[in-house]
Amino acid sequence: MAIRAGIVGGTGYTGVELLRLLARHPDVEIKAITSRGDAGKPVSDMFSSLRGHVDLAFSDPAQAGLDACDVVFFATPNGIAMEQVPALLDAGVKVIDLAADFRLKDVDAWAKWYGMPHACPGVLERAVYGLPEVNRALIRGAQLVANPGCYPTAVQLGFAPLVEAGVVDVANLVADVKSGVSGAGRKAEVSALFAEAGDNFKAYGVGGHRHLPEIRQGLSAIAAKDVGLTFVPHLTPLIRGIHATLYARLTADCDLQALYEGRYRGEPFVDVLPAGSHPETRSVRASNMCRIAVHRPQGGDVVVVLSVIDNLTKGAAGQAVQNMNLMFGIDESCGLELVPVLP
């Protein structure tokens, strides 16, 4: 019997990507997609790419019958899910939040970085951070999964083998990360206009970005001690894609290629490239794959890791489906066997 899925907030880019994936998922039936502002409007009127694939209209959240779903995805702005999740959990529904509401364990840090008090600290404790390559067992048993941010996915998958192996100075990590513009969401903002973001490149948030505490939390958990991280995000004129360039100083000798290949052997969605490779974002476009290469320039003691994902797939909706598959005990790759679109 199909998994009955609901989506709260289906009008953004993570929403339409989730619909693209779920529409072809053999074990899922989409029961409802909510949008307060667009209730009654056929989903395919907003996203013509879905014509013939999704026949639903947006429904009003109050009448969507979400508590009769098996799983509900939140593809909403930060601060929405935490208001609605407790009731759904009480109704026995499994929940995957693609926003940030349940990503940080420290409720004070959450309030500081997101600018509002947390609505349900008690529920926060029960949330599992949904990075399958690190937390697979916990995700399988979770009722509530906090789907990781796009930057944190690329950075943590890139650093994890080094940090787990204890071979780098974790007090001095650098993550220089570049994102496509879809990461800014489908909001009407001048800075994301084609004539602003096109043919242009810039850093932003150097003083502090919300994904910084999330990455630090994840890597510190792996290291079992606090890590020091400099994180600089950049906006680059591509639609989809994240490229993380990671720098760390080796503190022990190590066969880096073997370390990475060993760590990710058998992982369906992490691909360690041959030594000397440079992954490109389009090699994972529209797929759930993360591709990684590890370098040691001129044989020195600096490790450079290159990690690419599609921010809307492995960085958002694809990872959410991967988490759903784990939570329901079906094949982790189900519905995600996507060949990247190149060119």
Add this chain to the structure above:
Amino acid sequence: MAIRAGIVGGTGYTGVELLRLLARHPDVEIKAITSRGDAGKPVSDMFSSLRGHVDLAFSDPAQAGLDACDVVFFATPNGIAMEQVPALLDAGVKVIDLAADFRLKDVDAWAKWYGMPHACPGVLERAVYGLPEVNRALIRGAQLVANPGCYPTAVQLGFAPLVEAGVVDVANLVADVKSGVSGAGRKAEVSALFAEAGDNFKAYGVGGHRHLPEIRQGLSAIAAKDVGLTFVPHLTPLIRGIHATLYARLTADCDLQALYEGRYRGEPFVDVLPAGSHPETRSVRASNMCRIAVHRPQGGDVVVVLSVIDNLTKGAAGQAVQNMNLMFGIDESCGLELVPVLP
């Protein structure tokens, strides 16, 4: 003595382009740039490209002293200039409106296409349509110039020689025109986001676009009879540039290349390319030039004209400066000797 210039509404793309040009114009001193919302903010805080070139701050319109200027440019949304222009004209100021308020001679047509009644029909009669290659003498004597739209500039310059010569069927003209996204302005709209307009191409306004009556008015005036025009605008993923592909049926034999070269000989900002050429938008990027090629495929009776401009320069701010030069009796090319930026 320098021409004292004021700009009303300097926060959009035509505004910043006007500043780029006027900042280096040897005979102009920029006295004021107004913005109700950003009064007090240094212009170069909004447009860092102007750091070191424009030292002014935006000023409140009421306190800008525009009536002490020699010329005032309106780079405002439609409907603003018509409220303020009469008082400036009374004060003896020359005015160039880059919006549409004074482009259509038929006040009812204006009201229909722009969705509001015209505020000063009497002034409308005195406005001169600022296409120098057609109206040069009148512009020289004008106090109020209606600067043409971007599409109308490319289309009229492309069709004018054929229509003037009376060698095509003017009842059946087709203008298939493609615009860069900056033509949509610097407004926060979802449809102009990088992740919407990037790697995407579409027509819009096939049922009717505001530039249709403007083009028809101009070509009908040249033809001395009503022309029939099908006009289809398209949005293409480039920042600046308009490419008009024009189709007409020959009704008389004609040396097309000679016709075009003769018509535009001596024009500083229209360049007729050699026979067989295909002008590209980047060949005029950031310059005031219009480049045109004329074809007669397979020697049949269909003429195909290709006409390219930069929508922000010859299609807006550059043409406005060209008009200003004419109105003040200085060299028409002054401040506009720009080499296009390629690549």
Add this chain to the structure above:
Amino acid sequence: MAIRAGIVGGTGYTGVELLRLLARHPDVEIKAITSRGDAGKPVSDMFSSLRGHVDLAFSDPAQAGLDACDVVFFATPNGIAMEQVPALLDAGVKVIDLAADFRLKDVDAWAKWYGMPHACPGVLERAVYGLPEVNRALIRGAQLVANPGCYPTAVQLGFAPLVEAGVVDVANLVADVKSGVSGAGRKAEVSALFAEAGDNFKAYGVGGHRHLPEIRQGLSAIAAKDVGLTFVPHLTPLIRGIHATLYARLTADCDLQALYEGRYRGEPFVDVLPAGSHPETRSVRASNMCRIAVHRPQGGDVVVVLSVIDNLTKGAAGQAVQNMNLMFGIDESCGLELVPVLP
């Protein structure tokens, strides 16, 4: 039992797109991909997007065992297939040529437009033009299919209902068509460089393009008389996508929306949009769909048809798979149920 497929010339964009589709086709086993220059190199070394999906290496054409395949696709430059196809047909292999070798029925026209004599005029007669929406029955029985060009697919699907219904002046059709840069192929040419084709727009081949006789042949066959067509192709800065803007003059009154909806009812890969729509290329990105809208601006007698496809999918590899499905009697949509990638 799986269809054994061979691909000749797998290093271009139609080749990698064919691999993307066939790798997930449930009824196909890829047996060989040939490349004289890259024999021995794993396919996924050239296209990292295929890592984990295609395990083959390129093989030398002479040793590829193509005559043991059930079907062979040619994704080669023009002029290659016609040398090799006769022997494959003799061996009982079905052949789909994605190049132009078998598209024109007139062998003299072929020689003129492609600049070489045709190598097998006798075989040319047996080739079926692979536009399923027009030629479905013939394709089902064909051993050799000439897969249509990308421009011809978009233009013919857009014009066909009008021409079939006899409601337009077929002597005076205009097709203004815009293509993404991948249409130029994966060849090292200056004109297709990012710094040349990016942020730039131009027409080309106005004097005559090889797809002109192909489109004329197709539409003339539908009209049962010679059609007159002006065809202007343009290069636009997007990777995938074709947008055809088609103009015709009505000669009889007609409910255009009903005509188009009726003509394409039941077609799996043609989607007629609601009246007043403007299809965008990204709405079909990476899918086999053609979306069409039909307009009659201001109720005049000019019909404007907007038709979009992905040039690499419905315009090349996807249509080839659709043809293969028909030739082998399996579900026409098999392996092609792709949700377009948006954004």
Add this chain to the structure above:
Amino acid sequence: MAIRAGIVGGTGYTGVELLRLLARHPDVEIKAITSRGDAGKPVSDMFSSLRGHVDLAFSDPAQAGLDACDVVFFATPNGIAMEQVPALLDAGVKVIDLAADFRLKDVDAWAKWYGMPHACPGVLERAVYGLPEVNRALIRGAQLVANPGCYPTAVQLGFAPLVEAGVVDVANLVADVKSGVSGAGRKAEVSALFAEAGDNFKAYGVGGHRHLPEIRQGLSAIAAKDVGLTFVPHLTPLIRGIHATLYARLTADCDLQALYEGRYRGEPFVDVLPAGSHPETRSVRASNMCRIAVHRPQGGDVVVVLSVIDNLTKGAAGQAVQNMNLMFGIDESCGLELVPVLP
């Protein structure tokens, strides 16, 4: 009297940019542009942007009369200038090489990184490295200037104040730098195609890039000791622009903003942005400006410097003109007062 200038190799992007600048330079007369392959062809036939601005045709190098020029620019591939420069110097001509032939002082390092022996080590010693903000006095007296590479310009200007002040650990510098595709030159290469480099992001040359020894040489000279540098270049889908993100560890307390503002006070082409800024590449597009911001995230001991230039202007042709101005004792900004093109 005008400076008579010759250009060797005018068919690439640095060549056309040099022509754009010199065509409007009030003190320069372009005497010759050479191209072996395109001799006799008007320059504006290749670059239609130059129609009306440059009337010369390409000339054969042997007949170009370069030794009668006052200055000759080499905009050639590496290895050409070193063959021809000695004779020009003997003829009393001043030379500015935009390629790499005279950038490295260590002739063995040069041979290693550029894969050929150096043709004139004796001349190499006399070459002055043309970074005016560091070497202005020497450039004024030079007959031969080695114009810096694009990456080295952005990186050295960004690091110089820190290294000069001795406030960072120079053994552990990181330069993560992103370049537009025009940096790859106007060569027909698959990797620079629009359909390869568009909507795509990747690192390259992590193992070692030719600009690494150049940057190390420059920073080591400033530091008066060997510096340790990890340099990772990336290809980003923009046409023009370099964004350097630089990381260093503070070893002494320091008012970073004051340090940078003081260091670059009075420099015509370095603009230190207010604290907290993020320069964007388009803010310098088509201009000779370098804009820099300096950050100390969360008040820690890591300094992050953001430095942007236009790779073809300050990173190549503009800096060459700046050097020429210095060498001829005219105003350093002459011909370079360009307002960046935004949007």
